[in-house]
Amino acid sequence: MGKVVLVTGANSGIGLALCERLLAQDSQLQLCLACRNMQRAESARRALLTSHANAQVSLLQLDVGNLCSVLRAAQEVKQRFNRLDYLYLNAGIMPNPQLDIKAFFRGLFSSNVIRMFATAEGILTQQDKVTSDGIQEVFVTNLFGHFLLVRELEPLLCQAGRSSQVIWTSSSNARRSAFSLDDIQHREGREPYSSSKYASDLLSLALNRHHNKQGLYSSVICPGLVMTNLTYGILPSFFWSLIMPIMWLIRIFTNTFTLTPYNGAEALFWLFMQKPESLDPMVKYHSLTSGLGNNYTAARKMDIDENTAESLYEQLLELEDRVRKRLKEEDSGIKA
Ligand SMILES: NC(=O)c1ccc[n+]([C@@H]2O[C@H](COP(=O)([O-])OP(=O)(O)OC[C@H]3O[C@@H](n4cnc5c(N)ncnc54)[C@H](OP(=O)(O)O)[C@@H]3O)[C@@H](O)[C@H]2O)c1
Secondary structure (H helix, E strand, C coil), X not given: CCCEEEEECCCCHHHHHHHHHHHHHCCCCEEEEEXXXXXXXXXXXXXXXHHCCCCEEEEEECCCCCHHHHHHHHHHHHHHCCCCCEEEECCCCCCCEXXXXXXXXXXXXXXXHHHHHHHCCCCEEECCCECCCCCEHHHHHHHHHHHHHHHHHHHHHCCCCCCEEEEEECCCCCCHHHCCCCCCCCCCCCXXXXXXXXXXXXXXXXXXXXXXXXXXXXXXXXXXXXXCHHHHCCCCHHHHHHHHHHHHHHHCCCCCCCECHHHHCHHHHHHHCCCHHHCCCCEEEEEXXXXXXXXXXXEEECCCCHXXXXXXXHXXXXXXXXXXXXXXXXXXXXXX
16 A cells, blocks of 8 residues: 555645645555545546546545544544555635735835745734634634544554654744633634644644654644735735735745745645654744745744643643533434
8 A cells, every 4th residue: 555645625725736746756645635625625636637647536525623524534534544644734724814904015115024924923813703613713723623633543643663744734924922821722812823823833842742652743834925715815816916026026035935836835745755753843844935946945943842832732632522522422412
């Protein structure tokens, strides 16, 4: 059996570009596209098979924002595969983004422009909501649904004599100041995206601490600034077209404007080819593109620490426990 790779949010943007690159690298792969919308998943599969006719590409229905869906999908994966070599946790949302237009224009014509685009610090907030599971939507989609998936897939990820990689698509927008251990779901604040991405950086560290001995290695990446459905949700597309010449110009001076999903997937792809034991749990791997258009990956130290990571991990385990109890009660209520 060839290596098994599962990618969440595989039907568009960076996730789809990654799938394309993985198949070009290894035609023996068993690639599983985990998506919430099966129509979009089928179109992605067809697109991949157009360029890789003999590839083994399967679909899995997974809504990471819905806990029953996560449990069902994990069950399905365990039935279909007897190994899982790479788990790319890439699905993510930034709902109802609100851009501070004044701050944006001030930043656009300041020396801070590159940092502004890279981190969105001080210019971007979001409006979150609570899902039917009673959990904040951004938190569950970007972090907790994926955490539950990892927990469920541990039997496949932690197998004797074999190592596996869990790879999170984080962001440079992940900031300590947006995250609080007293409010891990970010119910109170207006930067749930930043908070969830910072939490994924912490969780990756904790996963390494708890699971390296069992062969599971976790890493986080930042794809840079990429034009995808997510970024087109922040500003209308005509506006992006308007400022695109400025962005291509800035790209000469910075390497974080990766712009295309292919370039943005660079660090995800690079990790696919690394020995997991050689990776550093304290760094984030950044997709970068030079002014001449060459892609490369660079490691940058993260602003995280073991104690905070451990406290978050414990809170996630407690939340998982509560969620499982509730789902069990609901299930037995239905059966009764
Ligand atoms: N673009 C950037 O500049 C940038 C920068 C930093 C980090 N990122 C991160 O990169 C990752 C990929 O985003 P992208 O830029 O490629 O945007 P995208 O094209 O919108 O891709 C997001 C993917 O996530 C899926 N998704 C969203 N909610 C889901 C759910 N509840 N269950 C299952 N799948 C779900 C989407 O599926 P649907 O088609 O069904 O919505 C889509 O396939 C995200 O984690 C994002 O935070 C992006």
